[in-house]
Amino acid sequence: MSQETATRPAGTAQPALEIPLPPLPPDWRSLARAFVHQARVRWGQLAVSDSTGASLTYGKTFIRALALGRVLARRLGPHPYVGLLIPPTVPASVANLTLTLWGRIPVNLNYSASESLINSSIDQCGITHVVTSEKVLDKFKLRPKGELVLLEDIPKQVTLADKLWAAAVAKLVPISQLDRFLPGLRAENLDNTATVIFTSGSTGNPKGVVLSQRNVLTNIHQINTQLNILPDESLLGILPFFHSFGFTVGLWTVFCLGKKIVYHFNPLDAKTIGKLCETHRVTLLAGTPTFMRSYLQRCDPKQFATVVHLLLGAEKLKPELARELRETLKIEPMEGYGCTELSPVVSFNVPHDKVLADGRTVPGTREGTVGLPVPGTSIKTIDPETGADLPRGTAGMILVAGPQVMVGYLNQPEATAKVLKNGWYQTGDIGYVDEDGFLRITDRLSRFSKIGGEMVPHMAVETAIQEATGTNEQNVAITSLPDLKRGERLCVIHTPLGITPQEVNRRLTAGSMPRLWIPAADDFIEVESIPILGSGKVDLRQLREIAQQRVPKS
Numbered sequence: 001m002s003q004e005t006a007t008r009p010a011g012t013a014q015p016a017l018e019i020p021l022p023p024l025p026p027d028w029r030s031l032a033r034a035f036v037h038q039a040r041v042r043w044g045q046l047a048v049s050d051s052t053g054a055s056l057t058y059g060k061t062f063i064r065a066l067a068l069g070r071v072l073a074r075r076l077g078p079h080p081y082v083g084l085l086i087p088p089t090v091p092a093s094v095a096n097l098t099l100t101l102w103g104r105i106p107v108n109l110n111y112s113a114s115e116s117l118i119n120s121s122i123d124q125c126g127i128t129h130v131v132t133s134e135k136v137l138d139k140f141k142l143r144p145k146g147e148l149v150l151l152e153d154i155p156k157q158v159t160l161a162d163k164l165w166a167a168a169v170a171k172l173v174p175i176s177q178l179d180r181f182l183p184g185l186r187a188e189n190l191d192n193t194a195t196v197i198f199t200s201g202s203t204g205n206p207k208g209v210v211l212s213q214r215n216v217l218t219n220i221h222q223i224n225t226q227l228n229i230l231p232d233e234s235l236l237g238i239l240p241f242f243h244s245f246g247f248t249v250g251l252w253t254v255f256c257l258g259k260k261i262v263y264h265f266n267p268l269d270a271k272t273i274g275k276l277c278e279t280h281r282v283t284l285l286a287g288t289p290t291f292m293r294s295y296l297q298r299c300d301p302k303q304f305a306t307v308v309h310l311l312l313g314a315e316k317l318k319p320e321l322a323r324e325l326r327e328t329l330k331i332e333p334m335e336g337y338g339c340t341e342l343s344p345v346v347s348f349n350v351p352h353d354k355v356l357a358d359g360r361t362v363p364g365t366r367e368g369t370v371g372l373p374v375p376g377t378s379i380k381t382i383d384p385e386t387g388a389d390l391p392r393g394t395a396g397m398i399l400v401a402g403p404q405v406m407v408g409y410l411n412q413p414e415a416t417a418k419v420l421k422n423g424w425y426q427t428g429d430i431g432y433v434d435e436d437g438f439l440r441i442t443d444r445l446s447r448f449s450k451i452g453g454e455m456v457p458h459m460a461v462e463t464a465i466q467e468a469t470g471t472n473e474q475n476v477a478i479t480s481l482p483d484l485k486r487g488e489r490l491c492v493i494h495t496p497l498g499i500t501p502q503e504v505n506r507r508l509t510a511g512s513m514p515r516l517w518i519p520a521a522d523d524f525i526e527v528e529s530i531p532i533l534g535s536g537k538v539d540l541r542q543l544r545e546i547a548q549q550r551v552p553k554s
């Protein structure tokens with residue numbers, strides 16, 4: 001499947017409200033070349049830093065990447081895919097950059113997953129070498145397949161010749177001649193693979209999402225065009241690079257647009273994150289509502305005084321939290337939407353007015369929505385059962401087309417064909433586009449249960465239980481198990497609710513919720529915490545496993 005096929009739906013009319021995307025900047029012939037131009041222009045400016053105190057300017061980042069490339073070239077075999085098992089830090093960003101400059105394909109492995117899932121990703125890519133750290137292996141109790149290249153061993157392998165060569169090439173060789181030294185600048189093609197991002201495996205085995213250079217570069221351009229990124233934008237990088245947002249925004253948006261970023265490997269470490277935001281004068285903070293709720297509770301609001309852009313996704317932003325963020329931090333939260341297969345950003349709200357394709361101007365934020373699609377993106381909805389196109393404003397399965405649509409799943413043509421048809425990617429999410437083009441998500445198709453022949457939305461049940469218990473915390477998650485009588489049964493995984501399951505059941509019954517939707521009191525399971533993936537999303541696979549272990553079989 002070529003990327004050209006995925007950039008415009010074949011045989012379909014372009015939605016009237018799609019906002020056009022300006023052409024890519026002329027220097028963006030590849031990720032490597034976009035970085036090189038920024039490095040030369042911003043040589044002495046800060047590029048990356050992290051919570052360990054490490055920091056590099058653009059010039060030093062370039063030199064460090066070239067020296068590391070020489071070392072890796074002596075270690076790596078011919079296979080293009082190279083595994084990386086490193087949390088978001090300065091070394092992790094340099095390692096990703098190095099592989100790209102040297103024409104390799106970095107594959108960031110999910111260190112929060114089980115060893116078997118990590119090895120599945122390694123096998124699917126045919127990875128022979130994994131760049132990692134002894135600290136990471138010890139912390140996560142992992143020993144992945146393949147030959148391990150430990151960061152701790154790299155410094156003593158860098159020779160004086162490596163250092164001199166790297167400094168000379170980075171600083172003195174004209175950009176037009178750099179392709180003689182850097183394979184990543186040779187035979188540039190936007191359809192070349194930039195990375196493989198593996199799905200979380202929350203609902204099954206991970207699939208390798210192949211993202212091209214075009215996918216990543218275009219999504220960066222879409223984000224920049226939608227948001228109007230500040231000239232001195234300073235980002236906080238807390239999402240791992242095995243997460244598509246962490247890879248596209250936390251790594252390449254910074255390098256391609258010449259911004260600066262400070263990394264921290266634990267998004268739940270509120271105390272450190274507050275200090276980093278204050279010290280580094282962070283202006284763009286991206287995360288999940290769950291993360292922000294923790295920061296509100298544990299950080300001094302003054303630590304976020306410089307934040308201008310607060311981008312939230314992965315879960316629904318509750319109106320109560322949005323209001324608290326406005327009142328406490330004086331920031332308008334920007335709820336957005338995306339997925340790995342879409343590089344990942346599809347839409348998000350912005351704090352300024354937007355001009356629609358038909359010339360009308362509307363406020364860039366509409367509460368309860370995930371914003372306007374980024375420029376160049378088409379969205380439609382279809383009936384999940386028949387596949388028929390639905391009128392604008394009608395809820396159905398959301399389909400997305402645009403230059404950010406993935407190339408496909410690695411070596412899985414059948415799985416690719418199921419979700420990608422004529423350039424339209426079937427997201428599996430349920431929602432609709434309103435009259436002005438704003439996208440509203442109502443649930444995920446995989447988060448429905450068919451009970452007594454009726455589709456029951458998990459998100460609606462979760463919200464009803466939270467309202468019944470008087471809490472806005474992310475303390476309830478619904479999963480389901482097979483049921484002989486009704487097809488499926490809902491199981492409520494929850495932290496302490498303050499009232500008994502019987503009382504929750506009584507309050508739901510007294511309300512307007514259909515009786516079929518109300519979980520039985522026996523199907524409530526109390527846990528210490530809701531299982532969360534490294535990306536901040538609820539771990540659906542672990543939810544199901546908890547239910548299978550704790551709920552008696554019907």
